[in-house]
Amino acid sequence: MYATSTQKREWTYTPEKLAAMRLEINIKFRQKYESVMQPDELELFVTPEEELRMQRSIEDAALKFADKFRPHIWPSVKWTALAFFKRAFLVWVPSDTSIRMVMMACFYLAMKIDEFYITIEDFVKNMNVGEPRQNAERILKLEPELMKILDYNLTVHCPYRPYEGHLMDMKTRMLLLNFDLESIRRDSMRFFQNALQTDVLLLYPPSQIALAAINFGLHAQGKSDEILREFLRKLIGIEEDSWAHRDARPEDLEKLEKTVTRVNQIMREVDRNFVAVTEQERENHKSQLARIQALIPALDERRKEQWLAGGGVGLMPGELAEQPVDSDDEIN
Amino acid sequence: MKECKKCKSNEYTNKQLVMMINECGHPLCKNCVDNIFALNSGNCHVCNRVLRKNNFREQIYEDPLIDKETFLRRKLRKIYNLKQDDFENLREFGDYQERFETVVYNLVFETNVNETNAEIQAFEEKHKEQIDRNKRRLDDDQKWIEDQLREERAMKARMTDHMEMDAKEQEAASAVTDTRKIMDELRDSNVAAEVILDRERKKQIEKELEEKEEQEKRKRRNKEMLQTRKRAAENMSFNTVIRVAGRAYVHQPLELVINGPPMPNVSEIEALGYLAHIRQPTAEYIAGGYTPMLGCSRALFEARIDLFSF
Numbered sequence: 001m002y003a004t005s006t007q008k009r010e011w012t013y014t015p016e017k018l019a020a021m022r023l024e025i026n027i028k029f030r031q032k033y034e035s036v037m038q039p040d041e042l043e044l045f046v047t048p049e050e051e052l053r054m055q056r057s058i059e060d061a062a063l064k065f066a067d068k069f070r071p072h073i074w075p076s077v078k079w080t081a082l083a084f085f086k087r088a089f090l091v092w093v094p095s096d097t098s099i100r101m102v103m104m105a106c107f108y109l110a111m112k113i114d115e116f117y118i119t120i121e122d123f124v125k126n127m128n129v130g131e132p133r134q135n136a137e138r139i140l141k142l143e144p145e146l147m148k149i150l151d152y153n154l155t156v157h158c159p160y161r162p163y164e165g166h167l168m169d170m171k172t173r174m175l176l177l178n179f180d181l182e183s184i185r186r187d188s189m190r191f192f193q194n195a196l197q198t199d200v201l202l203l204y205p206p207s208q209i210a211l212a213a214i215n216f217g218l219h220a221q222g223k224s225d226e227i228l229r230e231f232l233r234k235l236i237g238i239e240e241d242s243w244a245h246r247d248a249r250p251e252d253l254e255k256l257e258k259t260v261t262r263v264n265q266i267m268r269e270v271d272r273n274f275v276a277v278t279e280q281e282r283e284n285h286k287s288q289l290a291r292i293q294a295l296i297p298a299l300d301e302r303r304k305e306q307w308l309a310g311g312g313v314g315l316m317p318g319e320l321a322e323q324p325v326d327s328d329d330e331i332n
Numbered sequence: 333m334k335e336c337k338k339c340k341s342n343e344y345t346n347k348q349l350v351m352m353i354n355e356c357g358h359p360l361c362k363n364c365v366d367n368i369f370a371l372n373s374g375n376c377h378v379c380n381r382v383l384r385k386n387n388f389r390e391q392i393y394e395d396p397l398i399d400k401e402t403f404l405r406r407k408l409r410k411i412y413n414l415k416q417d418d419f420e421n422l423r424e425f426g427d428y429q430e431r432f433e434t435v436v437y438n439l440v441f442e443t444n445v446n447e448t449n450a451e452i453q454a455f456e457e458k459h460k461e462q463i464d465r466n467k468r469r470l471d472d473d474q475k476w477i478e479d480q481l482r483e484e485r486a487m488k489a490r491m492t493d494h495m496e497m498d499a500k501e502q503e504a505a506s507a508v509t510d511t512r513k514i515m516d517e518l519r520d521s522n523v524a525a526e527v528i529l530d531r532e533r534k535k536q537i538e539k540e541l542e543e544k545e546e547q548e549k550r551k552r553r554n555k556e557m558l559q560t561r562k563r564a565a566e567n568m569s570f571n572t573v574i575r576v577a578g579r580a581y582v583h584q585p586l587e588l589v590i591n592g593p594p595m596p597n598v599s600e601i602e603a604l605g606y607l608a609h610i611r612q613p614t615a616e617y618i619a620g621g622y623t624p625m626l627g628c629s630r631a632l633f634e635a636r637i638d639l640f641s642f
Contacts, residue, residue: 002637003589157634165635168628171609205638207592235593258642 002206006153011087013202021090022048029093036302044292051094053277057285059085059197060277062103069126073116075192079158081110082196084150090202091149095292104135105142113154162210163188170214173234174227184217191216191270198273204266211259212266219267225260232256334394336361338377351391354383357400357440359391401440408436411456413466592636601628 002008013021026048046054059082066078084106092102104127111118120140124132147154171181191213195201200209215228236252334351335342341361343349350362358378360368368374369385376383393399412432419425438448456463470478517528596604607624610631 001588002634003591008638161631162635162637165631165633168606168609168631169635172604172606205641207635207637207639208641210635211639232593237594255640259640262642 002157005155005157006151007083007155007157008205010151010153011083011202012205015199015203018090018199018202019048022052025091025093026051029096033296033299033303036299036306041295041299044288044295046095046288046292051089053281054094054099054285054289055085055089056197056275057277057282058099058103061100061282062107063193063196065126066107071118073111074114075160075189076158077107077110077114077116078196079160079192079201080114080156081107083156083201084110084146086199086202088146088149095289096296098138098293099289100129101135101138101142102146105139105146108139109143109146109154110156113156157206159192159206159210159213162207163192163213166207166210166214169235170231174231177227179221184214184221187217187220188213191267194274195270198270200266200269203269204262208259208262209266212263212270215263216267216270225264228263229256229260232259334359334391336364338364352388353391353396353399354388355400355403356381356383357396359396359399360388397440401436404439405436408432408439408452410467411452411463414459414462415466415469415471418462418466590633590636590638591641592639595633595636598625598629601625601632606632 026046030045062082062085063078066073066081081103085103088102088106089099108120108123110116111123120136121132124135124139127135167181167185170177174181192209195209195213211228215225218224218227233256236256238252238256334349336349336351336359338360341349341363351359352362352365353359354376356376356379358376360377364377365385365388368377369383369388372385373382374385375381389403391399393402412428412435414428416422416425419428435448435452438444514528514532517523518525521528596606601607602625606628610624610628613622613624613627
């Protein structure tokens with residue numbers, strides 16, 4: 001369950017923490033090439049905000065890819081894949097990797113994790129860019145690297161089942177509603193789709209995201225927060241018409257208010273941070289990434305020459321120091 | 333389970349228990365035999381028969397009756413050793429064999445012991461010449477057994493010869509190859525001959541050292557194994573009381589911390605009408621145990637987990 005999961009323990013952040021992590025990997029990437037950079041090449045390096053927009057661009061394209069995927073995939077595969085993608089780029093830098101192939105590898109891995117059986121041949125048939133065999137090789141090569149960067153924490157808790165739970169609760173307890181609750185489903189699904197292009201996956205528990213989706217659907221139908229408050233009162237067990245009970249349980253009232261505040265916060269986060277990616281923006285990202293990735297091999301070459309000119313002391317730049325592996329197979 | 337009736341030790345309390353048995357058929361452990369028959373003769377602890385110490389033998393079978401029977405049968409075979417051609421027809425030979433079985437039965441179960449012993453003596457006197465002549469003869473069964481044993485021995489010898497020959501051939505082949513390789517290198521290479529010979533000598537020394545090390549390792553392992561067995565045997569306790577360690581397990585129902593609204597239980601889910609809002613499973617799913625309650629409980633549970641996490 002989510003309360004004991006690695007998702008809660010390792011991959012849930014505050015907004016400040018997220019921003020700090022993204023800034024840190026960006027700075028580290030710049031420092032790597034600082035000494036061998038020409039002044040005019042500096043403008044090619046992007047800011048963390050621009051990197052984030054590049055990710056959104058890829059996420060937007062990925063959601064279109066998922067909708068067109070055959071056989072039809074269920075929503076939790078999408079959520080799992082984008083969770084992997086967002087986690088991966090808290091460690092990797094978009095300029096340093098093929099961000100599109102990383103997304104494809106995330107989808108392939110998510111299909112395995114979510115028990116959506118598909119072969120790599122059928123998977124690459126859905127990709128309309130590049131040669132199928134080459135795509136398959138690159139995805140299969142990326143998959144173990146992706147798992148390693150995710151620390152092999154592969155279980156992702158999606159908000160779709162909590163959403164069904166909340167909806168069942170509402171249908172059962174709110175008998176006096178004079179409209180069909182199923183009508184909010186389409187708007188809630190749109191909310192989830194928009195949320196996939198924001199950071200709420202990394203900030204909030206699935207049950208709260210699901211409740212925000214329900215409230216979003218209610219708002220889209222022209223209802224107010226009062227229905228949500230009524231629902232939470234029934235869930236918690238507060239008697240509405242009793243003043244004595246109201247005063248006797250202030251912590252329950254506090255929980256109710258905090259939950260409503262949190263739900264509104266999630267809705268605001270999705271509304272503010274979901275900015276649709278335009279075609280022009282995507283083309284800009286594509287050309288910018290192409291220029292950066294053309295420049296990086298030259299910079300690597302310069303670093304190597306500099307290292308050799310300095311006497312070849314220490315590790316060659318870019319070479320990974322292999323960590324010793326603690327193997328249970330070793331005989332003591 | 334082997335157990336000495338006199339001192340009550342058994343094979344679980346005494347790992348080194350050795351049971352001995354005499355002609356009366358009552359088992360006794362080796363320690364008791366040494367104690368009671370220290371003067372080379374004494375009385376059986378069960379039937380009080382006078383026994384001699386040198387007649388004790390190690391008990392082979394769990395059931396002492398079987399041991400007694402095999403002993404008596406082997407003893408009587410020296411007297412009742414007539415063959416089929418000693419009789420005029422098959423019926424007489426059959427009668428003789430059946431009579432032998434009756435004699436064995438009487439002695440094993442000690443029925444009509446005196447009459448049976450008298451009968452044995454009379455038979456021995458009556459057929460003395462035939463008994464003496466048959467002492468060195470083998471009957472068909474014994475011949476067959478000896479043939480089988482001889483064949484087995486021959487086969488084993490043949491296999492050993494084959495393996496030795498194979499090993500020699502391999503050794504010769506590898507030696508030839510190595511020698512040829514060295515000679516080729518000496519002829520073709522620019523390196524000095526001393527260097528090549530030194531290298532080969534070093535290789536050979538290393539190989540010998542490895543073999544020696546392997547042998548020592550194997551020897552050490554065998555010695556350790558023997559020591560372990562001996563130590564285990566020595567440390568075996570005579571104490572028959574088995575101590576019960578630890579506390580009895582008491583089951584605690586698992587408590588899941590929800591940090592959210594309280595979860596309705598199964599009867600409440602049914603009573604409140606939650607199941608009306610979930611898709612009804614097909615008969616196959618229900619047969620597999622996937623009732624609507626299962627999906628409903630899971631969805632409600634996940635909707636509450638950490639809802640009040642701020």
